[in-house]
Amino acid sequence: MPMCAASISAKGGPAVADPLLEVRDLNAWYGPAHVLQGVSLAVGPGEIVALVGRNGAGKTTTVRSIMGLIPKRSGSVRFDCADLSARPTHERFGRGLGYVPEDRRIVPGLTVRENLVLGLLAARLGKAAEAQAIEAVAQRFPRLGERLGQEAITMSGGEQQMLAIARAMLSNPKMILLDEPSEGIMPALVDEMADLFLDLKRGGTSLLLIEQNVELALEISDRAYVLDQGRLVHDGSSADLLADPTIRDRYCAV
């Protein structure tokens, strides 16, 4: 586990001793609208952390800001002992920060295999190593394995979601930001996905999970942050939040 020499001490902030991801005082604007107002959060190595809240609370904006995709933003993002606040998006990925966006972003016109190869580009593997990595995905996700040559956007929503997650996993990131992975997916597949997330955690990968399905998110996560109107209103262990419905009813009811 990394020990950052220059880590900021957690004064009344995130309850993580040695965080992998540490976000401080994140602010973001869409035009004049101040949509994120001082969000601070942290995720430790091998931890699953849920980020929950109503529609429009700022969850997607938070992860997009962490990836450097919101042009007008302020605040600091430290990841794996490096300050990424001013770094471009592709460098954040290079540091081991994966991201599965809300709308999956399967590239149209490309096959399943080509979409997977996109996830390997930055690794600059040789042809053989690349084929091996794709084969490993095909083993782990048989549904994708059967459709490698098919145009990816012709698959079902659930299969596309699996593809988006597999694509983000291919480079073995230290952490993956997942935005609404269970949205519009049939229940059987949601269970499969939850198992996959727990598998990733066991393998040492951290996850920051945005979910509309709050029950699911709290069941598989270690800790949770509750976001409302661009501010954090609560953080604590997921088990506590699961046991105490008052906060959930107040901030997470759709």
Place this chain on the structure above:
Amino acid sequence: MTLDLIVAQLFTGVALGAVFVLLSTGLSVIFGMLGVVNFAHGAFYMTGAYAGVFVLALTGNFWIALVAVPVLIGVMGLGVERFLIRPLYGRGQDYPLLLTFGLGYVLIEVVRILFGTDGMPFETPPLLSGGLDIEGLGYFPAYRLFVIAMTAALMLGLWILLERTRYGLIIRGAARDPEILSVLGVDTRKVFLLVFGLGTGLAALAGLLAAPMRSVNPEMGVAVLIEAFVVTVIGGMGSLLGGAVAGMLVGIVVSMTALWMPEMSEISMFALMALVLLVRPHGLFGRGALAR
């Protein structure tokens, strides 16, 4: 009307079409990737021809010019993207359109100042000055055969680059969704830069190849830009195959109309465009879904 006259005119049309193909490919790739309607493309074509005159005067070797010109003007294209167009991304399509429109005029004026307003002679390279005489079919000038072969080889090379290599996958991916490519670790700014350089290099090469066939003067890119747009629209914006087919089609239609109805040859390509758009509003091979 004899067969050899028709064949000769058809052949002229294919050679003309080859230049259109090169020109519209650059235009189409730049639009498909960067969303930039490049109004300076005709000026890059013209500077390609003038760079050819310059390199030829310096070295006296057409083959050196054939390599040096696309590289020189391509590097100029890199500079244009990096310092003029990049600051305009995310501001809407009309900003780069206006910028390249103005840049086209600046380039024409610079060439007028440097080389004068009169045209320049451009000799056919000696090695290619002969021709192929096929009994009963006609005479085919070697230079035009060379232009056609060169274009075919370049298009094949470009197709292999785009469809069979990882660079091609990056380009195709970034054309559809640049954001997801940056999320997956690709520096899309670099991709945009190189694609613009490639497009300008192709325009310059088209200008150089056209120089011995058409006259070299500062305004040579003005009409050809319109022709290239027509080809791109007929073929379908952003489609490589479409540009190749449409370029040939326009070249042949223009030169065949010149044979039968010379007064109509100027507008024949627009008639063709109108006809194609009536049947296929996105062009022959356009999918219409590429525009973001």
